Amino acid sequence: MQDQTEVVRFLSDPESHGGAPVEVVETHGALVFLAGGEAYKIKRAVRYDYMDLSTPELRHRMLLRELELNRATAPGIYRDVLPLTRESGGLALGGGGEPVEWVLRMWRFPAEDELLAVAERGGLDDDLAGRLGRAVAGYHRAAPRREACGAQLIEDILAELSRVFAGMEDALGSERIVRFGRQAHALLHRLAPLLRARAAEGRVRRCHGDLHLRNLVLIDGEPVPFDALEFDETLGTCDILYDFAFLLMDLDHRGLTRAAGIALGAWLLEAAGEEDAGLAALPLFLAVRAAIRAMVLIQTDEARNMVGHSRDEARGLLDMACRLLEPPPPRLVAIGGVSGSGKTAVAAALAPRIGLPPGAVHLRSDLERKAAAGAPVAQRLPDAAYAEAARHAVYDRMLARARTILAAGWPVVLDATFLDPADRQAVAAVARDLGVPLQALWLEAAPDVLVARVSARRGDASDADASVVRDQLARKPEAGGWIAVDATGPLDEVVTAAGRALAIG
Structure with a gap:
């Protein structure tokens, strides 16, 4: 795998940004360098079962796709993709030499406008939660339809989770993993006709794919999704309720269950009742999203050389997933x-x-x-x-x-x-x-x-x-x-x- 140490050192250096201080944000698949009024994103040189960013060509392609997916819905953030080139005096951004890495250039937004920051300071009130649900509904209305089997999409995700979880038994616990897999497949079997019907009705679309509080920002006071999943068109293609379930799970996991419920109510109201029957699938969708979050936490710890840091949180998420898969009778x-x-x-x-x-x-x-x-x-x-x-x-x-x-x-x-x-x-x-x-x-x-x-x-x-x-x-x-x-x-x-x-x- 390519060593990105030189690239990271260059983009972390204030001298590369006219002397502006640099803040680095890390995820399991990317590094973002915040300097002045701009943000520069590179993909990590990593390869997971579901994401291959192992070569500069693959990383370049993914950055271009990210720009394409997000510029229409968040034009105030996304700018262009530039080469990081090797020049006679060292590395340069947008130079004419040989590209050694590719960088997505964005306008930087105030950190306090990120929905996670808003939530953490207690600003995600009932009004904003309702506007959040309506904003996501608008995003889904505009999302292009895709031809895919809704049940098979979830089956494929469960198979991928099973493969990845096999290497995480120490971190997550083998009994917990087995219980999740058994319950998830049982509920999927019962819901398969509904998921296939929803796909036939046009509810499988090219969605955001990674919709959580860190990927939403207030622009002119309104919630705007950004950083849509770009590395896998199959993972980005899903039922719109499954897409929304990630945000609902994230809100609940952060203790914002009331906001999640209000957002869900607003999303459903925007659909004028057309999405109400689909709630039968919400427990499965929430559970799968919680399991994915658990997986990503373990992978991020490994990528940051912090093995074990998020183990308890990841186990809690998988426990929550198992509870979601056994919904109580309605009242x-x-x-x-x-x-x-x-x-x-x-x-x-x-x-x-x-x-x-x-x-x-x-x-x-x-x-x-x-x-x-x-x-x-x-x-x-x-x-x-x-x-x-x-x-x-x-x-x-x-x-x-x-x-x-x-x-x-x-x-x-x-x-x-x-x-x-x-x-x-x-x-x-x-x-x-x-x-x-x-x-x-x-x-x-x-x-x-x-x-x-x-x-x-x-x-x-x-x-x-x-x-x-x-x-x-x-x-x-x-x-x-x-x-x-x-x-x-x-x-x-x-x-x-x-x-x-x-x-x-």
Whole structure:
């Protein structure tokens, strides 16, 4: 394998960049040199079972492909590929001598705008998580379709993992590896017809392939994917939900399960329900992504001569993968009450704690209404959008989605006023028809509290104001057979009470 010591020394030297300090970022397949306003990336001279970068020609080809894949979606980052040449005075970037290495030149973005950095400082809030899900949905809409068997793509990945894991028994544990392989193949066998059908419907595309927080950045305040997987067209070709699963797994692994659930909900809403049935495959997709992350951690340790550094984390990821491969039965939770009672806040807090990560899908009538109207979340809709027929259409849409998601084996939290007893009966019918347990909460608060809450809203999907609250209260709504929860106090107390009522730890 080619020795890159001279190349690394040159690109690490501030004198090569006009005196600017140089920061080096290492991965298992690349080195990135950050200097001034620019970033310079080279591929490591390595060969793995799934990636061959052993010659300058192969590395050059991969950098060109990386530029091609990313320049359209992240034009503010990607510039060009330059030769690192040998001149009479030594190495030079973009010289006329013999190329000894190839370098991808990029515009450097502020490190604090990387989504990982945003998340680490607590900036990945609910709003940004929703925009993240919508950004990924847009990326997938634009991704070109590919003809491939969805089940075979996963089968090939599992075979590759099996080959690589055979050399990692000391690091990962042989029993853990065997259990993952057995469970993953069993679930794949059950899901194969669904994966083949999704491929036939156009959901296998040339995706990002490496979608996690380190490969997303805020540009003009919006999340932008970059650094798409370029070294293997087969690995870059996948089901769009499998592509998204990497980001969901990454968020959950970093303790951001709530953000993952909100991003998933936004991604699904952008698809207008067309992706809901595919959630049956999400446990398998999440598990495979976790196993790949475990593999890469071990490989990166080896590449950086830090063997054992990430062993515990990698083992934890493989344990998580095994848990994901045995999903619990789905359940339906409904949360109703007058506007301002805190339904959405409580639902958002409880959803991540229900079922597998990233938690239950939170279906909110306000968001379904805006999506059906093709309106931005914060745009106020005309009164006609709240007429009786329009209200029934929104509830029908929401409950239809709930049926599909539950049938796919995924839990659901419904969030709407449910003032009409007929709507509550419809919820019960969904649970009864599908044979899933239903738990229904009714949030109650004093009228002055309800009015104060809706009056304080800014940029929310709900259009309810004080007059709407008064009209709702005039109907004298009651909990009926639903569990009444006092929602007058602080949110954390209400969430605790609601969780206790649902027996959620």
